[in-house]
Amino acid sequence: MDLTVVAYIAYLVISVVLTVWVARTLSRNGRVFLADVLRGDEGLADAVNRLLVVGFYLVNFGFVALYLRQDATIDTVRYLFEGLSVKLGVVLLVLGVMHLGNVYVLNRIRRRGALDREQQPPVPPQGWTPPAARA
Known part of the structure; x- marks a missing residue:
């Protein structure tokens, strides 16, 4: 079997397992x-x-599929490992960026909700008190 095919199979298996x-x-x-x-x-x-989770799978599996192509011919085991390390490193970086993006957006939503809760009084007003007369 050609080492390029081995690289494709290894890349797909490792990328799918990491994404899941x-x-x-x-x-x-x-x-x-x-x-x-x-x-x-x-x-x-x-x-x-x-x-x-569904969106995460779609984006990451789509990226893994698009990034599958290998332009250089892999003719030694050394090139196999070097090519795999670059491809898997990029996949890991994309996974990390996706995670940080999700956390950032959800944290912004959480902060906005906390600000909305702070603006509401904890109990409704009990009555009305007229202002004190000036002396």
């Missing part, structure tokens, strides 16, 4: 954060979490 692992980890650990962002609405948090 990162998506599951983010989904499992991000659920609590989403529930906080969405003010404790567990059903909505679960739905948003699933939608984020």
Whole structure:
């Protein structure tokens, strides 16, 4: 078997495994954060979490597929490892940027919700008191 084909297979297997692992980890650990962002609405948090995972898979698998092509011929094991390290490094960077982008956006939503909650009084007004007379 040609080493270029071996590189393709290794790249696809490792990229898919990494993407699935990162998506599951983010989904499992991000659920609590989403529930906080969405003010404790567990059903909505679960739905948003699933939608984020699907979007994460689509973007990352699409990138992995587009980045599959290898222009140089791989004729030694050394070039196989060097090519794989570059490709997998780029995939890992894309996964990290996607994660940081999601956390940034959700944190902005969470902060905006916290500001909205601060502007509402904790209890409704109890009555009206006339202003004191000036002396």
